[in-house]
Amino acid sequence: xxxxxxxxxxxxxxxxxxxxxxxxxxxxxxxxxxxxxxxxxxxxxxxxxxxxxxxxxxxxxxxxxxxxxxxxxxxxxxxxxxxxxxxxxxxxxxxxxxxxxxxxxxxxxxxxxxxxxxxxxxxxxxxxxxxxxxxxxxxxxxxxxxxxxxxxxxxxxxxxxxxxxxxxxxxxxxxxxxxxxxxxxxxxxxxxxxxxxxxxxxxxxxxxxxxxxxxxxxxxxxxxxxxxxxxxxxxxxxxxxxx
Amino acid sequence: xxxxxxxxxxxxxxxxxxxxxxxxxxxxxxxxxxxxxxxxxxxxxxxxxxxxxxxxxxxxxxxxxxxxxxxxxxxxxxxxxxxxxxxxxxxxxxxxxxxxxxxxxxxxxxxxxxxxxxxxxxxxxxxxxxxxxxxxxxxxxxxxxxxxxxxxxxxxxxxxxxxxxxxxxxxxxxxxxxxxxxxxxxxxxxxxxxxxxxxxxxxxxxxxxxxxxxxxxxxxxxxxxxxxxxxxxxxxxxxxxxxxxxxxxxxxxxxxxxxxxxxxxxxxxxxxxxxxxxxxxxxxxxxxxxxxxxxxxxxxxxxxxxxxxxxxxxxxxxxxxxxxxxxxxxxxxxx
Amino acid sequence: xxxxxxxxxxxxxxxxxxxxxxxxxxxxxxxxxxxxxxxxxxxxxxxxxxxxxxxxxxxxxxxxxxxxxxxxxxxxxxxxxxxxxxxxxxxxxxxxxxxxxxxxxxxxxxxxxxxxxxxxxxxxxxxxxxxxxxxxxxxxxxxxxxxxxxxxxxxxxxxxxxxxxxxxxxxxxxxxxxxxxxxxxxxxxxxxxxxxxxxxxxxxxxxxxxxxxxxxxxxxxxxxxxxxxxxxxxxxxxxxxxxxxxxxxxxxxxxxxxxxxxxxxxxxxxxxxxxxxxxxxxxxx
Numbered sequence: 070x071x072x073x074x075x076x077x078x079x080x081x082x083x084x085x086x087x088x089x090x091x092x093x094x095x096x097x098x099x100x101x102x103x104x105x106x107x108x109x110x111x112x113x114x115x116x117x118x119x120x121x122x123x124x125x126x127x128x129x130x131x132x133x134x135x136x137x138x139x140x141x142x143x144x145x146x147x148x149x150x151x152x153x154x155x156x157x158x159x160x161x162x163x164x165x166x167x168x169x170x171x172x173x174x175x176x177x178x179x180x181x182x183x184x185x186x187x188x189x190x191x192x193x194x195x196x197x198x199x200x201x202x203x204x205x206x207x208x209x210x211x212x213x214x215x216x217x218x219x220x221x222x223x224x225x226x227x228x229x230x231x232x233x234x235x236x237x238x239x240x241x242x243x244x245x246x247x248x249x250x251x252x253x254x255x256x257x258x259x260x261x262x263x264x265x266x267x268x269x270x271x272x273x274x275x276x277x278x279x280x281x282x283x284x285x286x287x288x289x290x291x292x293x294x295x296x297x298x299x300x301x302x303x304x305x306x307x308x309x310x311x312x
Numbered sequence: 313x314x315x316x317x318x319x320x321x322x323x324x325x326x327x328x329x330x331x332x333x334x335x336x337x338x339x340x341x342x343x344x345x346x347x348x349x350x351x352x353x354x355x356x357x358x359x360x361x362x363x364x365x366x367x368x369x370x371x372x373x374x375x376x377x378x379x380x381x382x383x384x385x386x387x388x389x390x391x392x393x394x395x396x397x398x399x400x401x402x403x404x405x406x407x408x409x410x411x412x413x414x415x416x417x418x419x420x421x422x423x424x425x426x427x428x429x430x431x432x433x434x435x436x437x438x439x440x441x442x443x444x445x446x447x448x449x450x451x452x453x454x455x456x457x458x459x460x461x462x463x464x465x466x467x468x469x470x471x472x473x474x475x476x477x478x479x480x481x482x483x484x485x486x487x488x489x490x491x492x493x494x495x496x497x498x499x500x501x502x503x504x505x506x507x508x509x510x511x512x513x514x515x516x517x518x519x520x521x522x523x524x525x526x527x528x529x530x531x532x533x534x535x536x537x538x539x540x541x542x543x544x545x546x547x548x549x550x551x552x553x554x555x556x557x558x559x560x561x562x563x564x565x566x567x568x569x570x571x572x573x574x575x576x577x578x579x580x581x582x583x584x585x586x587x588x589x590x591x592x593x594x595x596x597x598x599x600x601x602x603x604x605x606x607x608x609x610x611x612x613x614x615x616x617x618x619x620x621x622x623x624x625x626x627x628x629x630x631x632x633x634x635x636x637x638x639x640x641x642x643x644x645x646x647x
Numbered sequence: 648x649x650x651x652x653x654x655x656x657x658x659x660x661x662x663x664x665x666x667x668x669x670x671x672x673x674x675x676x677x678x679x680x681x682x683x684x685x686x687x688x689x690x691x692x693x694x695x696x697x698x699x700x701x702x703x704x705x706x707x708x709x710x711x712x713x714x715x716x717x718x719x720x721x722x723x724x725x726x727x728x729x730x731x732x733x734x735x736x737x738x739x740x741x742x743x744x745x746x747x748x749x750x751x752x753x754x755x756x757x758x759x760x761x762x763x764x765x766x767x768x769x770x771x772x773x774x775x776x777x778x779x780x781x782x783x784x785x786x787x788x789x790x791x792x793x794x795x796x797x798x799x800x801x802x803x804x805x806x807x808x809x810x811x812x813x814x815x816x817x818x819x820x821x822x823x824x825x826x827x828x829x830x831x832x833x834x835x836x837x838x839x840x841x842x843x844x845x846x847x848x849x850x851x852x853x854x855x856x857x858x859x860x861x862x863x864x865x866x867x868x869x870x871x872x873x874x875x876x877x878x879x880x881x882x883x884x885x886x887x888x889x890x891x892x893x894x895x896x897x898x899x900x901x902x903x904x905x906x907x908x909x910x911x912x913x914x915x916x917x918x919x920x921x922x923x924x925x926x927x928x929x930x931x932x
Binding site: 455 | 675679681683729732733736737738739740741742743744746747748749750751752753754755757758861865866869872873876907908910911914915917918921922
């Protein structure tokens, strides 16, 4: 479904992503993990259309979207959420979701219907008339998801959608992601919360220093020495050398 | 909710809409009768000017309030409308109204020249471009004898037919302006409830997020500007018809742009009736201070305007509408 | 030799344009706020120079630093009382804030000083000299060279000093700067002070050879916009090159299409630049 080949993203002299390949089959849930500064967020934003890769190609369902702007990504069925929720503060929760729904349905009544569907699906119906700016973080993250879902995507990119939530909220969010997946939506998740990756992801892709250093089932990947070393740095090596 | 419950809500909605429409029609009728309640020609004139200012500010509101793209050179469209009307008369002996559609067309072209390049850049560029455009046109007009130069243009001194729309009493103007304002506000209302309205609010709120939801940001900003420019131009044409005179400063001057902005911002940019509220407050106030302190030549009026604009920006960017909302919310909390 | 004379005069004035535009680009680059009152800052500085020269009998060596200090304080004050609060808010608030300030300054000056043009005493800077067929007006030469030096100084301050790197750090990434212990608020206030001081110096220098009036700010701010746009948002070297270029273009235009239309050429250039090269000649988009 999604194919990224040889992605490089350089900021001046610094290469945040230095030759990354990525493939995604329809119906998968893939986790992008890696220590801070590994380039996974940059890579994520390249796929999402927010950043244009310095080199490489991105194909979505066969179409080249390397230089396509975010608007086109959404039109083609690739939606995303934001790490820091960017809800439309002055609009109500329902209106927020309607903005997403309007992509596929030009008329207000139809967009409202679809929005209400998404609100029910994500459990936000009680908050439908509330001003988005009055929401707390968990509700905002949920609203982000509802809004992105309203664009009827085939692929949903979640950017640390479960960070900063209490354990109970994390469980609820995991359940929501499962339900999204059950609807036939492919998911790519960037996450720091390991539990989420281990529970949800079928495949994990590990980034380090701009490159993919490991890939596979989450349980296997977290035990790979290269991955452990990436997270802990060279301290393991140094300690054993000094002993 | 059960099916029966849904039906009840729907019919209550229809009822509510019916009541609202009735209410609007009543207000409109009362407004139309106002000129008869005002005996003084001076007062009638102010009432007409209030409506005219409300039209300009409501037009500005489309791009500045709803879309959040702040134009501070909107006089460029106003002046085009005014000049087109009077040029039609001075060059071809047309009734001034005939120049209005031409003015609108030219304004749309200007809107394209200003908006298309700047809407793909950060917001400030659009604002800067609007001032530059207004100044550019003003200087050109000052130095172009064909369009009146620094002296300006005059309309028909004596009306040749009813089509000239040159009335001695302000009352007919009041009704024309009321009609135009009603149409503009209705259009604005419909727009705000449509996809365009939602998209503009999304763009104004979080442009990046809007893009990610598939909103064609540049295209919608452009649409808003086109609508705004067209109606502003019409306002300019109406002004030219009522006042019968325009010159570079009263057409394209920065003070024209400032008045549009402050009237809209004071009442509440981005709200339907904000500009009208702002006009009702500011226009009579301005007329009164001009009469009391003898003309705006000393500039005090604009010092005050500047302060008001700064205060609005610092404490209540949503204008009186925002203050009203905050008071109500505070009231509810204490209830 | 008319061409050479025009180019020379253009470069000299252009250097002054570059100076106050550098102030604008610094502020804009650092905190994404456009100072619509920038031209009126210059206007105020010109009045400071005027009053210092006519009431106190001071020369440029005294009133230029005075204007710089006065405007520095004004800049910091404007930041602390106004800009700081609207920076993070909606675009409408940001733009209205400095635009409202521009109106206040302009019309307060109009009310206080009347619309009459005034100018500084004639003999502050000495006699006109002719070298190699070129007429060198000492006021313009002094202004141009001083402006050039100060602009270069500003560039060096930003790129070669510890203070400068702190300012640039905040401009680059506010959060990251905070993480390394730089407090953004004082840096931003300082940027406003420096940016305004640039207008102070520029105003004092312009007053040497140009008339002083409340309306001056309106066209100067547009020139600053053109320079910053052409030079690239946030780039002082860009502003320098663009400023010099605009000075020359303006001088040539005044000669070829007349003084009335020279502004039109500059504004048309601005709008054209937005169409074809919004990232400027040297800077980042």
